Amino acid sequence: MNNIYAVKGNIIFTPSFGKYNIFKNSYIIIEDKYVKGIYEKLPTIYKDILVKDYGTSLIIPGFVDLHLHAPQFANLGLGLDKELMPWLETYTFPEEKKYSDLAYAKRVYSYLIKELWKLGTTRSVIFATLHKEASKMLMDMFNQSGLSAYVGKVNMDRNSPDFLVETTEQSLKDTEEILIEYSDKYDLVKPIITPRFVPTCTTKLMNGLGKLAVKYNAKVQSHLCENKDEISFVKQLHPNSKNYARVYDEAGLLGQLPTCMAHCVLLDQDEIDLMAKRQVFAVHCPNSNSNLSSGMAPIRGLIDRGIPVGLGSDISGGHSLSMLNTIVSAAQVSNLNYAIKRRSEKSLTTSELFYLATKGGGKFFGKVGSFEKDYEFDALVIDDSTLPIVKPLSLEERLQKFIYTGDDRNIKVRYVAGNEVLEPVF
Amino acid sequence: MNNIYAVKGNIIFTPSFGKYNIFKNSYIIIEDKYVKGIYEKLPTIYKDILVKDYGTSLIIPGFVDLHLHAPQFANLGLGLDKELMPWLETYTFPEEKKYSDLAYAKRVYSYLIKELWKLGTTRSVIFATLHKEASKMLMDMFNQSGLSAYVGKVNMDRNSPDFLVETTEQSLKDTEEILIEYSDKYDLVKPIITPRFVPTCTTKLMNGLGKLAVKYNAKVQSHLCENKDEISFVKQLHPNSKNYARVYDEAGLLGQLPTCMAHCVLLDQDEIDLMAKRQVFAVHCPNSNSNLSSGMAPIRGLIDRGIPVGLGSDISGGHSLSMLNTIVSAAQVSNLNYAIKRRSEKSLTTSELFYLATKGGGKFFGKVGSFEKDYEFDALVIDDSTLPIVKPLSLEERLQKFIYTGDDRNIKVRYVAGNEVLEPVF
Structure with missing residues (x-):
């Protein structure tokens, strides 16, 4: 024995x-x-x-963290005075550019993985950057650490700064290379398909990613309905789609394979119904949603509707990698939501939030949490x-x-x- | 030199x-x-x-913490699943009862003062309990520590449990004894007049405290407009007063001497005008207001109106004595307030909140912060x-x-x- x-x-x-x-x-x-x-x-x-x-x-x-941006660790606690779209332009994109430099990437990713270890986050679902080599290195480093993670090379081929954008072809090619090389390389560390979000991905790219997901039986992650201006932009880009979620859906990126969608602050009823039908995970990122003035996600409503839910630190929109801190923030947001919405949606209790931070998110990994x-x-x-x-x-x-x-x-x-x-x- | x-x-x-x-x-x-x-x-x-x-x-x-309950340190992080009134009944009052026991009080107060020291809170404005001896001991302990504090023996002579209530006469007598003995005893530690809040203080008691404030040139602290049900209760108890703030005012407890009022989440316009006129400090306690589902205090509006504002941890309605944590919570609440109220009240920036946590609250102590x-x-x-x-x-x-x-x-x-x-x- x-x-x-x-x-x-x-x-x-x-x-x-x-x-x-x-x-x-x-x-x-x-x-x-x-x-x-x-x-x-x-x-x-x-x-x-x-x-x-x-x-x-x-x-x-x-603890299970279903949403974080590894390269943004360098910005932790900085620049939390803007909303999503200007925040991306001002703080996030310039930092992510640096990850073409593997030495820089290694330095930041070392810090990140040590912090996750320190804080008791045993499983994470991660956005890297669009850089293929740095994304591979992050998977190798996670495997070396003994912690478990899904790591996504980010895809973005439009509405991005010149210094942080790919062609559609290169984006798909690099993604496929990673899927071939890493899908079975490690037990606890896996690649995940990661269109950044609709505003930065052409329909062609999203369709290609949807096909790769099927071909390699790969999971999918992205962002959904975080901020008012972001949603308006998506409507403008895809006037023929019913809503934001349907754009992903039409590309095969909404629960056709197991999928995580960060934020879900401002879903409409059709989106809620679709997520429930497809069992898409909603990742609640309360610190980020408060820091970037996004709003209060109606988490109990999503759970009551049968949508699987986990918690995300979403650094560096969130300022803390700690899932303890994330649980407390989620409790506070749900209390304020209860107070503001005339007490119509009951607050989340500590035991409910502890579930979300362990088994709730753990389900994305299998029998975990x-x-x-x-x-x-x-x-x-x-x-x-x-x-x-x-x-x-x-x-x-x-x-x-x-x-x-x-x-x-x-x-x-x-x-x-x-x-x-x-x-x-x- | x-x-x-x-x-x-x-x-x-x-x-x-x-x-x-x-x-x-x-x-x-x-x-x-x-x-x-x-x-x-x-x-x-x-x-x-x-x-x-x-x-x-x-x-x-x-850092300056303008509002905290010393005896509630024992409850830190516990029982944050209720609103104000049932929370007081279930968690707070039973704990405060124990402070008739000086040995218990000394044990908890030792922890508290060490934590304040550790967290860099150099000045605090404190609710003790109604117990005279434990309140005196807390002042002695603060003086011994080298940290600065206003410490209030709490007054409460109605709507309180049998095990935590005083007669009006005893309440005034004990308060006066402390004012005589402690007003000039220490440089950095002073007594402060502390009617718990309108629901637990008869008009006779409040009038008496107003007179003591004048007689001993003592500062005043209490709670104001924290929670919807609390405000309804005050209206019911004082149907002839225009609002909650006016009840204090009629007793000489609203800025006739320098006064701190915790919370101020749900002030009406008359109350805002009166506080501005009297230069009453509004103490913003964002963690507590979120934990107890009280709501989001309109802090920028109060500041724009000329009301002095500081921050409070309000343990154990707040779960953290840390003013760092309190600043972050205040930023998040102000961001959510901005998002929810259709972006009408601009969020508070880090430098603005740092001011509130230092010089903003420090003004209550003089040239401090x-x-x-x-x-x-x-x-x-x-x-x-x-x-x-x-x-x-x-x-x-x-x-x-x-x-x-x-x-x-x-x-x-x-x-x-x-x-x-x-x-x-x-």
């Missing part, structure tokens, strides 16, 4: 939206990369296996003994206190797909 | 709303507790004074070398990056009124 071990501690996770499962002082049995079961006492059959005893620490699933049987074992060991806790707390309260007042200093150990992952060195 | 010294570093502060003054690699001269001037080269007259050289670090004013001549020297030394900075940044960008992505680990040294303050030990 060499490939079997147990971790012991105070286990808490959300097998369904808003519902905690709690096992005090119990054992999770892991075989290969999978959870086999949770036991209060170690069954006799496992009496000889290695037990990693984390004492009174909390053991929770690793929970400690149910046969889930891949991604976990964080949380030592909250340094938080100023002055009275006895339940495990649920300890988790809430960690989410609202803790930080990376409380994360002591990280597991991804059954393996303990140490701090990356590049 | 024993009582004269200089600090050297990259100096940045906001002498007026939204305007940075920046001095690269310069000297601030401090005499006794006051700033005497800022120089790029040390004037000959000062050639023999002690220079504390902080190298490339940023030197910024200390700036490095202008004759200001009390409250300062933080910020070492941002451990932040992942991957490209050259201006001093303004470094400050913005610290605000959005830094934390207490970047704060290396704290000064209050000219003295370096070390970590408190109790």
Whole structure:
């Protein structure tokens, strides 16, 4: 039983939206990369296996970040005084240009992956830049780190600055090269098809990407209905499409293969119905939507309609890579949404948001984000003994206190797909 | 020149709303507790004074927190799933009851003051509990720490649970005892008159407190127009008063002496005009207003009307004592307010919010929160070398990056009124 071990501690996770499962002082049995079961006492059959005893620490699933822009790490916390379109022009595009330089890319991506590790984000879905080589390097670096990611070389062939644009042909060729080379190269790191968003992609490019998705059975990510002016621009570019989502749909990029759409702040009813039908993931990025004055996404409404939802840091529209910070921001946005919209849409609770940050986003990766049987074992060991806790707390309260007042200093150990992952060195 | 010294570093502060003054690699001269001037080269007259050289670090004013509840520190990050009135009943009042026990109070207050120190909050305006002895102890502890604070014994003689209520007479008697004993006891720590809020204070109590304010020349703090249901309750209790603010005003508790009013989310025009006339401070508590679904305070409107404004953490309605976190939350709330209200009220910029967190709130203490001549020297030394900075940044960008992505680990040294303050030990 060499490939079997147990971790012991105070286990808490959300097998369904808003519902905690709690096992005090119990054992999770892991075989290969999978959870086999949770036991209060170690069954006799496992009496000889290695037990990693984390004492009174909390053991929770690793965090899943369904949307972030790797090159924008360099801009983290800067330039948050504009709305989406001028923000892209002023801050984002000039920074992304630099990723033709592999040395620069390596320096920033090293920082990024270390930060993700530090913050307990075990799985991410990532926009790189349009640069093929830097995108490949980012996949290699993720694989080396032991963290899991979908990494997308970005496609953009119109309405982009001269210094950051591709021809349609080159864009498709580079994308296909990556799909050929990387689709089966790594277990935990995969390429993903990544049209930046409708404004920067011609119909020809989007149609080509839709075909590549089918040909290579590749997942898809993009942005959808983030900002008022962006949506107007899309309407102007595609007057014959019913709405923004339909433009992707017509190109085979809306859930024909598993798809993540960031933001979904301002969807219309047809778009909501279509996303539900196609089971397209809506990625809620509350920090970004607040920082860039985009608005408040109606997340409970999307969930009630049956749309799968996860959370995204969306750096550097979001200013923090931390999923703790993202959970708190999502709670605040949903509370304000409740207050402003005359209390018609109930706020999201901590346990509901914890679900979105683990199993909700984890579903995009498969059986990830929970400690149910046969889930891949991604976990964080949380030592909250340094938080100023002055009275006895339940495990649920300890988790809430960690989410609202803790930080990376409380994360002591990280597991991804059954393996303990140490701090990356590049 | 024993009582004269200089600090050297990259100096940045906001002498007026939204305007940075920046001095690269310069000297601030401090005499006794006051700033005497800022120089790029040390004037000959000062050639023999002690220079504390902080190298490339940023030197910024200390943070001012104009509203927090000391006893609620124990609840930090817990129970943020209710609105104001049920939240008070369920979480807050039961916790505050415990402060009849001085040993418990000392334990929590020790944590609190250490956290304030850690987070660079050099000045605070504080609600204690209704307990006289614990409130006195909190003042003694602040004085011992070297941090500055106004501390209010809370008054509440109606609509409160049996276990947390006073008689009108006892409430006034205890308040007066504290004013007599503490008004001149310490330089940096003072008592403040603190009717909890209209719902828990009879007219007789408020009138008595108004008289005490005049008799002892004491400042005043309370809550105003935080939540819809709270305002309805006040209307029901005081049908003959024009609005919530007028109830305080009629008791002499609205700016007759310098006054801070927390929240001001839902003021009517008469209240705004009255606050401007009386120069009552509006304390913006964005984390709390979001966590408790109160709403978005129209801060720029209040500032444009000439009302003095500062920021408050409002723990534990707010989940974070950090003024960095509070600035970011205020930015996000103002952005969402801009998005929702059809872009009619411009968002608050980082430099405007930095002003509110330093000089804006500092005005309540006198000449505090700036490095202008004759200001009390409250300062933080910020070492941002451990932040992942991957490209050259201006001093303004470094400050913005610290605000959005830094934390207490970047704060290396704290000064209050000219003295370096070390970590408190109790």
